[in-house]
Amino acid sequence: MIKKTFELIGEYFLLMKQVFTKPEKWRIFWKQCLVETEKLGLSSIPLIGIISIAIGAVLVIQTAYNIENPFIPKMYVGYMVRESLILEFSCTMVALILAGKVGSNISSDIGTMRLTEQIDAMEMMGINSANYLILPKVVSVCLFNPLIMLFSFMIGIVGGWLIVALTGMITLSQYSTGLRFAFDGFYIVYALVKMVFFSFIIVTVSAFYGYLPKENSLEIGRASTRSIVAICLLILISDLMLTQLMLN
């Protein structure tokens, strides 16, 4: 088991060595980056938008319910929503959601190409298939996911604002005062850095599992499941490490 794990880690780094080489043609590389941004980035926006708006609203209700004490100012509802969204939800939770959506997509796409010998066909042409298939995904997801994170943060705030406006549990001015209270711009940098790390993990780990040799179609599903489990674990571990490094 330990030997197998180390072999897997070794294979991962060997694949990364193939991935991070100069593209054969920059024109093809940039074109692929745009294709991947549309496929993996833009298409995730509706899902992230719906989840973020709901989470923003739920956070307002839960926080308001838990601080009914008259000694705690109501504006803390807005403050708590902002902090929860920026520190954990919009980066870590969104990354976990994207691990499911984007990770499984990458893993099954590449796994199918492996099984149907499309990757072998590229290798036969003398094309570095790992570089062609994975590097544009890494670049586009690592650049676009931080934008998705900012989008999620803003939509979460809007979700909170909507529930405040609809229920009147606190006033809109209390909510907006809380949103602006003791704001630290470094938290945005911290969240963006985390998102770039998580995006790298999502793409490279899912691509690695997809890229492993496959004997039958069942292995595509297994690879997809394994990749998501591995990505979730790695995201949580790196979340802990990055938080300790950047906030402590």
Place this chain on the structure above:
Amino acid sequence: MISVEHIYKAFGEQLVLDNVSVEFEEGKTNLIIGASGSGKTVLLKAVAGLHSIDEGNIFYDDTEISTLGSKQRKEVYKQMGMLFQGAALFDFATARENVRFPLDFFTDWSLAERNERADFCLERVNLIEACDKYPSELSGGMQKRVGIARAIVMNPRYLFCDEPNSGLDPQTAILIDHLISDLTHEYNMTTIINTHDMNSVMAIGEKLVFLHQGKKEWEGCKNTVLQSDNEYLNHFVFASEMARLLKEPR
């Protein structure tokens, strides 16, 4: 000319190629034949560089492939074309884009020139009318023909075909066989085909290599395959009822 000398390949404990030596002749259709599990595909993929070998040597002309650096090896790869068992067309690209794919990477031609060359190859396999269709919109035989067009688009010296007529009806299978044979002679390629179809053997087998359980049991041509006294080869050749009936009057 491609020659392999004393090659061995094992997957775990199972030896799939056992001391195989063979010379594939230039400008001819060389067929690797044998039953399922005899090591045909592994031999073909080993020669094509898609499988590493455990022991032995593979020569392209006089150059031993394992002694080449990655850049030189890439140059050799550019002289190869391969038709895979399932055609292995890229699902994200149309027939024309599939054929054009190697040109996009390895030429500095304009898009019009690349399209012209891709269309020429599609025309050669009688499939120009399907140039804008995606692989999912093509039949098995059409996919194979696009695969052939893609394999020859870079004017390769070596053509590898992994069971080119598997899953095809007999008429289409013969069409594909003759297309490969014609292209081999037209472009003077060294073609290696891996098959277990006796129709292909009798139609286009200029050189035959018979494998049984990873070993080379027999070597010859279509004119001598029916007269062999090799027991395993005879089991293979006369396995079908029709072949047995044909053999009986002799």
